[in-house]
Amino acid sequence: MTARHRSRRRELVESIAQGAVLLSDDGQGFAINEAARELLAIPEGARARTAEDVLTHPALAEAVDDVLDTAQPVTLEIDRAEARLRVNVSMLRDEVLVLITDRTEEHRVDELRRDFVVNASHELKTPVTSIQALAEALSVVCHEQPERVPELVGQLGDEAARLAALVPDLLDLRRLEERGPLELASVDLAELVRRVVANQIDRAEDLEVGLVVDVPSEVEIPGIVGDLQVVVRNLVRNALTYNRAGGTVEVRLRTLDDDDTVELVVADTGVGIASSELPRIFERFYRVDPARSRATGGTGLGLSIVRHAVENLGGSVEVASQLGDGTSFTVRLPTVRPATAR
Ligand code: ADP
Numbered sequence: 001m002t003a004r005h006r007s008r009r010r011e012l013v014e015s016i017a018q019g020a021v022l023l024s025d026d027g028q029g030f031a032i033n034e035a036a037r038e039l040l041a042i043p044e045g046a047r048a049r050t051a052e053d054v055l056t057h058p059a060l061a062e063a064v065d066d067v068l069d070t071a072q073p074v075t076l077e078i079d080r081a082e083a084r085l086r087v088n089v090s091m092l093r094d095e096v097l098v099l100i101t102d103r104t105e106e107h108r109v110d111e112l113r114r115d116f117v118v119n120a121s122h123e124l125k126t127p128v129t130s131i132q133a134l135a136e137a138l139s140v141v142c143h144e145q146p147e148r149v150p151e152l153v154g155q156l157g158d159e160a161a162r163l164a165a166l167v168p169d170l171l172d173l174r175r176l177e178e179r180g181p182l183e184l185a186s187v188d189l190a191e192l193v194r195r196v197v198a199n200q201i202d203r204a205e206d207l208e209v210g211l212v213v214d215v216p217s218e219v220e221i222p223g224i225v226g227d228l229q230v231v232v233r234n235l236v237r238n239a240l241t242y243n244r245a246g247g248t249v250e251v252r253l254r255t256l257d258d259d260d261t262v263e264l265v266v267a268d269t270g271v272g273i274a275s276s277e278l279p280r281i282f283e284r285f286y287r288v289d290p291a292r293s294r295a296t297g298g299t300g301l302g303l304s305i306v307r308h309a310v311e312n313l314g315g316s317v318e319v320a321s322q323l324g325d326g327t328s329f330t331v332r333l334p335t336v337r338p339a340t341a342r
Helices: 003-014 034-039 058-070 104-144 146-178 189-198 201-207 225-241 290-295 302-312
Strands: 019-024 030-032 074-080 083-092 095-102 185-188 210-214 220-223 248-255 261-268 316-322 326-334
Touching: 003 019, 003 030, 019 034, 034 095, 058 074, 058 083, 058 095, 083 104, 104 146, 146 302, 185 189, 185 225, 189 210, 189 220, 189 225, 189 248, 189 261, 201 210, 201 225, 220 225, 220 326, 225 248, 225 261, 225 302, 225 326, 302 316, 302 326
Parallel strands: 210 248
Antiparallel strands: 019 030, 019 095, 074 083, 083 095, 185 220, 248 261, 261 326, 316 326
16 A cells, blocks of 8 residues: 555545545555544544454444445444444445444434333323223113213213323423424513413312412513413422422512523422432423322423423523422523523
């Protein structure tokens, strides 16, 4: 191999934006660019002398052998360090070109989506199966034990309500995820909080939970009315649901001293959440107590929707809780249009 050949190979590899490695067909001579070095986690300064030093991943080494044997291009995905890489191996005249792209983020999104479909199907299947079973039972019972009909009709109604509750939450999530650039409008968050809380008063009375609201007369922020309503509604609804008779829910809103941030706190004196569960409660479909959540019409989606909506607006949400004593959610939102808003 001539020096000219080697330098041409280096130039070619360096001109490629993706990770690229070019190997001679005997596997001895090669060139690698910086992107490939990073993606393949070859430490800086480590001098790789032969192709084997570079292609330490067995599937990758095998793909190179296959391409040398058959001259047919091969595409494969490999895990390297924390990354998921897509590797394309093909012949380039008498050399082997390995192109590497980082698919970690796409892979993560694919997995989330796959999990979501599996979980959503499971959540839908449970009430649907119950409805089918109840409908069959009804067709028998209405002839043989007509006195049981009201009980079964009641159960049928509960299952249908459960199914119906899932649909708006699924639509909220989809809307939040698939929206393009945000169109923010000036929203009076104080007024919005008062309205949402007012809609929960009947429920609070039924549950015998006191509602305390401490909100200034007006707090303008850039936002989206529908999303902010969902955030406040889900937090207040949970604070009431995971409470007990005689408990309270406090909803406080204030502008922080820097004037750049508003803080909404929804604090309850309810059942609380064990610290080991806290990291998971914002996950989709995660419930600390599935039986209680189902019994109260929960979908396990409320907090994931809250977090999504708040983060879309450039804000954050935090939780603090004491098992048995109560829980407090703190949402912070910028008062000026955030650069991070999509
Ligand atoms: P769900 O529809 O089940 O309420 P969420 O996503 O809103 O789903 O909440 C996830 C889980 O977090 C709930 O199932 C519940 O176990 C717990 N949780 C949420 N808010 C509270 C709260 N204020 N107090 C105690 N537990 C809560």
